[in-house]
Amino acid sequence: MEHPKSEIKILTMAEMAAQGQEPEILFWVGCAGSFDERAQKITRDICKILNHVGISFAVLGTEESCTGDPAKRAGNEFLFQMQAMVNIEVLNGYNIKKIVTGCPHCFNTIKNEYPGLGGNYEVIHHSQLIQQLIDEGKLKAEGGESFKGKKITYHDPCYLGRGNNVYEAPRKALEILDAELVEMKRCKSNGLCCGAGGAQMFKEPEKGNKDINLERMTDVLESKATVVAAACPFCMTMLRDGVKHIEKEQDIQVLDIAEITVRVNGL
Amino acid sequence: MYLNSRTLLNTQISPVLESPDFLTFYSEFKTFLHFNFKINFEKYYASIMIGQIVFIIILAAAVYLFSKNAGKIRRNILLGRDADRSDNPAERWKVMAKVALGQSKMVKRPFAAVMHFFIYVGFVIINIEVLEIMIDGIFGSHRIFSRPLGSLYGLLIGGFEVLAVLVLVACVTFLVRRNIGHLKRFSGVEMTSWPKSDANYILIIEILLMTAFLTMNAADHKLQLLNFGHYIKAGTFPVSTLLSPLLPDSSSSLEMIERSCWWFHIIGILAFLNYLPYSKHFHILLAFPNTYYSNLNPKGEFTNMASVTNEVKAMLDPSFVPPQAEVSRFGAKDVTDLTWKNLMEAYTCTECGRCTSVCPANQTGKLLSPRKIMMDTRDRVTEIGNNLDKHGKDFKDDKSLLDNYISREELWACTTCNACVDACPVNINPLEIITEMRRYMVMEESQAPASLNNMFGNVENNGAPWKYSQGDRFNWKENS
CATH class of the missing domain: 1.10.1060 (Fumarate Reductase Iron-sulfur Protein; Chain B, domain 2)
Incomplete structure (x- = not known):
């Protein structure tokens, strides 16, 4: 499905600066988006969307570093602030004003926790960017794969939903599909966590009788959806593991909002 | 000391008390009380009854004890570190009005929300009645609000009775739900015997208080119909009249029931007030300041520790001099x-x-x-x-x-x-x-x-x- 990569032009801030240019927006890729194979694909899809609508953007490339989110949630405030201050120095050095992130955790951290340390930017999550583009008529749902008649449900990431009250933007990206949008029993502010937050992604779960992502699978199955839409690379991993565990890989797809947008528009 | 105060009385106070201005005020005040509340001032002092003395002592003791224990909780809360929540008062009042007063977050569970709303409204509104009871208790009056409020009084008492029934319904429902219903969130490791009993005590006390209130009204109403003693015709009793057939007909028994329920109700309320500081029920008071001081930032935002910021700044920039921080x-x-x-x-x-x-x-x-x-x-x-x-x-x-x-x-x-x-x-x-x-x-x-x-x-x-x-x-x- 993917177009030859030569079609997407991805410049780093350093490259832009060398040309004496400043992009309209910085795309903050995040660690998962940079290293996790599945998330890398979503990263490229976000670039495709930016490219398609003609927004001038750049990435930090190897100058990007962890926002410090997992360290902060785990209680390591030192490490968090070290990361934050170094990142802020880089961002301020490039005179960054506006940032779009591919991850709700990066989004929350840069938007809410960097200002107190000297980093003030307008920060949006990629689902909000997609919503804006749809509202402006720049993004449609045509020219690509059809989701017609498919049952789609959306899993709210904690740091986008409860953490920052972003519930409608990702749903907007799904509403324009010719699909049947269904909500899970636990959705929006009642949404159940995927189990990865608070640095749980990087440790074994504590003793219990079930993994949280498997608990979430009962909601997914009950919704009878064949597509589970995600908006967070960590939720993506947890949901895919869950689907694999209940052996429904053939029936249920887990796709990011950006991937779905790219697919319906044939980008 | 005695001489001094005697001198003070003679030279300072007596002239004031005997001045024409004061005498006019005093006689006007007496007339006001007499017309509005049927209190005869001199008679009040003469006939101060043992009941009123007992009432005032109990009331004072209850208020004193409560303030003492509430003061301890305040002291305990202030054992915590400083945090500034003084910003944005307009937004804070709004949050308090919505979340505490308006119970906006209860609606997620509609059944509990409605039942809780009955008890909440009952508690707040019936307090007007408690105010009357307090004044009656202190002055030895009876249904003191009935005269100045006129027909509104009947409406109020009728309203209290309906609320009392709703409170009863909600409390009984909650008791059943807690003890027979097996609602999962009422169990758990932390729900040991005390928290479980505490919840039941609160509900049982509220049931007893409301029952006493309705029985008191029923007896009062019957006495009113008998034109007995000081039981003036006051109030409407849509609920308690239903209880009348259960009560005896003799005026002396009725008076005893009415008085016992009156005392049980008010002493019960004062005792309940003093139970609050030991109970989870303290939420009826702290819910208000607690929502006022809510976190107004996005939930995803965690605090940045200032003490760490200083150390990190010093680490990244050796010339940075951190401000004197508390250890x-x-x-x-x-x-x-x-x-x-x-x-x-x-x-x-x-x-x-x-x-x-x-x-x-x-x-x-x-x-x-x-x-x-x-x-x-x-x-x-x-x-x-x-x-x-x-x-x-x-x-x-x-x-x-x-x-x-x-x-x-x-x-x-x-x-x-x-x-x-x-x-x-x-x-x-x-x-x-x-x-x-x-x-x-x-x-x-x-x-x-x-x-x-x-x-x-x-x-x-x-x-x-x-x-x-x-x-x-x-x-x-x-x-x-």
Whole structure:
């Protein structure tokens, strides 16, 4: 499905600066988006969307570093602030004003926790960017794969939903599909966590009788959806593991909002 | 001393009392009281009855005891660290009006919301009646509001009676639901025998108070019909008239029932007031300040520790001179490391368990229960407060919130998903306490699970939580 990569032009801030240019927006890729194979694909899809609508953007490339989110949630405030201050120095050095992130955790951290340390930017999550583009008529749902008649449900990431009250933007990206949008029993502010937050992604779960992502699978199955839409690379991993565990890989797809947008528009 | 006060009386006070201005005022005041409240001033002093003296003593004792115990809770809350929640008062009043007064977060569970609303409105409105009872008790009057309020009085009493029935219905429903209904959130490790009994006591007391109130009205109404004594025709009794057939017909028995219920009701209320500081029911008072001082920032935002900022700045820039900081530990080992707001929340918690019932860790069988975090915090700070009272202000026991109350396993089970924070009807934030305790374990003790230490190492060395090289960070561009 993917177009030859030569079609997407991805410049780093350093490259832009060398040309004496400043992009309209910085795309903050995040660690998962940079290293996790599945998330890398979503990263490229976000670039495709930016490219398609003609927004001038750049990435930090190897100058990007962890926002410090997992360290902060785990209680390591030192490490968090070290990361934050170094990142802020880089961002301020490039005179960054506006940032779009591919991850709700990066989004929350840069938007809410960097200002107190000297980093003030307008920060949006990629689902909000997609919503804006749809509202402006720049993004449609045509020219690509059809989701017609498919049952789609959306899993709210904690740091986008409860953490920052972003519930409608990702749903907007799904509403324009010719699909049947269904909500899970636990959705929006009642949404159940995927189990990865608070640095749980990087440790074994504590003793219990079930993994949280498997608990979430009962909601997914009950919704009878064949597509589970995600908006967070960590939720993506947890949901895919869950689907694999209940052996429904053939029936249920887990796709990011950006991937779905790219697919319906044939980008 | 005696001579002095005698002189004072003669030279200073008597002239005032005998001045024409005062005498005019005094006679006007007497007339006012007589016409409006049927109080005969001189007769009042002459006929001050033993009942009124007893009432005033009980009332004073109850108010004194309550202020003393409420003052202890205030002292305990202020054992916490400083936190500034004085900003944006307009927004804060709005949050309080919506969440506490308007009960906006209760509606997520409609059945409980409606039942709770009955009790809440009943409590607030019936307090007007309690005010009348207080005044009657002090002045030996009877239904003192009936004259000045006129027909409105009938409407009010009728309204109180309807509310009293709704309170009764709700309390009985809640009792059944708690004890027979097997609602999952009413059980759990932290729901030991005291919290369970506490909940039942509250409901039973409320049932008794409302029953006494209605029985009192029924007897009063019957006495009114008999034109007995001072039982003036006042009020409408849509509910208690239904009880009339159950009551005796003799006026002396009726008067005894009416008086007993009156005394039981008011002493019950004063006793209940003094039960509050020992009970989860204290939420009826603290819900208001607690929501006023709510966190107004997005829930995803965690505090940036200023003490850490200074150290990190000094590390990155050797010329940076940090401001003189107070010496305190990083994070929280005990309740005194938490803020006063965390401790106020602990005393506000009414153990409803909405937090725990939505907690992903708790639902999958992990030890963590956000309600337990709040109850442990409250119990620990109460223990410290009791130690201060018993052993003086320098006393330190060898216990702490961490390990003696809350285990590490509970703290490491949290996904920081904010479901508990969102679910709380009075804006309590268990997550902040969990985070503060994680900070203590990581920064003071270096006691994080090994896998998290690996993650920290990776972030520090490679700028990513996984073991990938920083130089490979842009490889995603090529991997298609």
